[in-house]
Amino acid sequence: xxxxxxxxxxxxxxxxxxxxxxxxxxxxxxxxxxxxxxxxxxxxxxxxxxxxxxxxxxxxxxxxxxxxxxxxxxxxxxxxxxxxxxxxxxxxxxxxxxxxxxxxxxxxxxxxxxxxxxxxxxxxxxxxxxxxxxxxxxxxxxxxxxxxxxxxxxxxxxxxxxxxxxxxxxxxxxxxxxxxxxxxxxxxxxxxxxxxxxxxxxxxxxxxxxxxxxxxxxxxxxxxxxxxxxxx
Amino acid sequence: xxxxxxxxxxxxxxxxxxxxxxxxxxxxxxxxxxxxxxxxxxxxxxxxxxxxxxxxxxxxxxxxxxxxxxxxxxxxxxxxxxxxxxxxxxxxxxxxxxxxxxxxxxxxxxxxxxxxxxxxxxxxxxxxxxxxxxxxxxxxxxxxxxxxxxxxxxxxxxxxxxxxxxxxxxxxxxxxxxxxxxxxxxxxxxxxxxxxxxxxxxxxxxxxxxxxxxxxxxxxxxxxxxxxxxxxxxxxxxxxxxxxxxxxxxxxxxxxxxxxxxxxxxxxxxxxxxxxxxxx
Numbered sequence: 001x002x003x004x005x006x007x008x009x010x011x012x013x014x015x016x017x018x019x020x021x022x023x024x025x026x027x028x029x030x031x032x033x034x035x036x037x038x039x040x041x042x043x044x045x046x047x048x049x050x051x052x053x054x055x056x057x058x059x060x061x062x063x064x065x066x067x068x069x070x071x072x073x074x075x076x077x078x079x080x081x082x083x084x085x086x087x088x089x090x091x092x093x094x095x096x097x098x099x100x101x102x103x104x105x106x107x108x109x110x111x112x113x114x115x116x117x118x119x120x121x122x123x124x125x126x127x128x129x130x131x132x133x134x135x136x137x138x139x140x141x142x143x144x145x146x147x148x149x150x151x152x153x154x155x156x157x158x159x160x161x162x163x164x165x166x167x168x169x170x171x172x173x174x175x176x177x178x179x180x181x182x183x184x185x186x187x188x189x190x191x192x193x194x195x196x197x198x199x200x201x202x203x204x205x206x207x208x209x210x211x212x213x214x215x216x217x218x219x220x221x222x223x224x225x226x227x228x229x230x231x232x
Numbered sequence: 233x234x235x236x237x238x239x240x241x242x243x244x245x246x247x248x249x250x251x252x253x254x255x256x257x258x259x260x261x262x263x264x265x266x267x268x269x270x271x272x273x274x275x276x277x278x279x280x281x282x283x284x285x286x287x288x289x290x291x292x293x294x295x296x297x298x299x300x301x302x303x304x305x306x307x308x309x310x311x312x313x314x315x316x317x318x319x320x321x322x323x324x325x326x327x328x329x330x331x332x333x334x335x336x337x338x339x340x341x342x343x344x345x346x347x348x349x350x351x352x353x354x355x356x357x358x359x360x361x362x363x364x365x366x367x368x369x370x371x372x373x374x375x376x377x378x379x380x381x382x383x384x385x386x387x388x389x390x391x392x393x394x395x396x397x398x399x400x401x402x403x404x405x406x407x408x409x410x411x412x413x414x415x416x417x418x419x420x421x422x423x424x425x426x427x428x429x430x431x432x433x434x435x436x437x438x439x440x441x442x443x444x445x446x447x448x449x450x451x452x453x454x455x456x457x458x459x460x461x462x463x464x465x466x467x468x469x470x471x472x473x474x475x476x477x478x479x480x481x482x483x484x485x486x487x488x489x490x491x492x493x494x495x496x497x498x499x500x501x502x503x504x505x506x507x508x509x510x511x512x
């Protein structure tokens with residue numbers, strides 16, 4: 001059963017397995033034949049006309065592909081960090097960065113398998129601007145990726161309709177936050193949760209997919225199209 | 233679009249619809265308000281939001297989660313407030329800087345949760361009386377030196393942070409009907425994880441123990457021991473949604489890495505049992 005939840009043949013089947021999905025189906029039934037159906041469909045198809053780039057898709061599957069894209073980016077980055085280690089890397093740093101690489105690969109492969117046939121293809125990255133031989137550059141980029149990843153998952157939570165997927169995103173985002181704090185401490189001890197990332201209410205950031213995808217685009221040769229992702 | 237027709241159809245299929253939405257008149261008022269503000273294309277989204285709310289969790293559930301979170305934040309806030317004030321406990325410099333940063337976040341979380349509970353027409357529960365010796369009020373529990381023994385203080389801090397992460401994670405699904413509250417809870421959740429990471433790094437340095445890492449390996453307590461095992465039990469899983477993470481797709485992912493890559497939730501009952509000895 002859980003297998004089906006994660007590797008759906010049809011997105012609608014998948015959605016219907018959850019309590020919310022059942023509610024949604026009820027609504028769709030209710031609305032069939034009313035003017036609302038036409039309006040809903042019209043509202044959706046307007047966005048679908050934009051086919052520029054790799055389309056992440058819509059609904060929960062779109063959000064999972066969005067997460068898959070970010071994990072691909074992070075995994076590729078740390079793989080390169082370990083392959084071409086910066087000058088003066090300490091044994092401790094190498095050990096911790098290797099752990100992070102493995103976590104990101106685990107996340108990437110998990111999403112790939114979870115999405116199955118609905119997964120976007122492997123992405124081409126663009127790390128031309130990153131000097132992997134320099135500690136400062138590598139850690140600054142890592143900080144960007146980790147803080148961005150945390151804000152992406154935090155912002156995507158409300159866009160997810162299936163509680164199982166929300167739970168999975170929650171299991172991953174706290175690990176990304178652990179990474180973010182470590183990387184920040186490696187750059188400057190004590191900056192794990194400073195006021196550049198945590199506000200006066202003690203809250204981390206939450207960013208929309210549009211903001212995150214724009215920030216990630218500079219590190220990707222592949223162009224991502226998030227125009228069908230949910231926005232509320 | 234014919235809103236009246238939609239509502240009539242809805243009523244046929246779900247006679248209780250007006251208990252879910254507040255009343256037919258209320259629905260009409262909502263629509264009138266929305267159509268004044270929104271372009272037609274945006275209406276389906278607004279519709280979705282309204283029904284998600286109506287069929288989602290009740291405010292009672294949301295308030296219950298917020299009161300639960302408030303209890304944990306009271307615990308953390310008082311713990312760090314007392315720790316930072318305890319003479320000769322936390323070394324000056326970076327350690328004291330980190331502890332005061334975390335203390336201030338926990339106090340901010342207390343305030344935010346109280347304000348949110350009030351905004352949802354609830355009454356924030358009062359701060360419990362705490363016994364950080366874990367003695368249920370005896371003051372003579374197994375942790376009675378927590379404010380004089382720095383290593384023990386950090387061990388308890390780590391446990392509170394890791395437990396807090398798991399506690400918020402376990403409640404996310406109960407907040408899905410209120411996007412603002414859910415997002416705020418997620419934004420607290422990741423801050424607790426940042427704290428956990430840093431406290432673990434502090435322990436690693438303080439104990440010169442490279443086995444203590446910013447993330448949780450298996451169900452390892454990081455050398456703290458059986459007293460806090462309940463806060464780590466369940467973290468050892470290597471399968472997520474039936475997908476085995478170890479060596480997934482031919483990648484060299486060890487058992488340790490597979491457990492570290494995913495943090496696991498705790499139920500509110502599990503968390504309350506864990507913090508019970510600290511509450512008088």
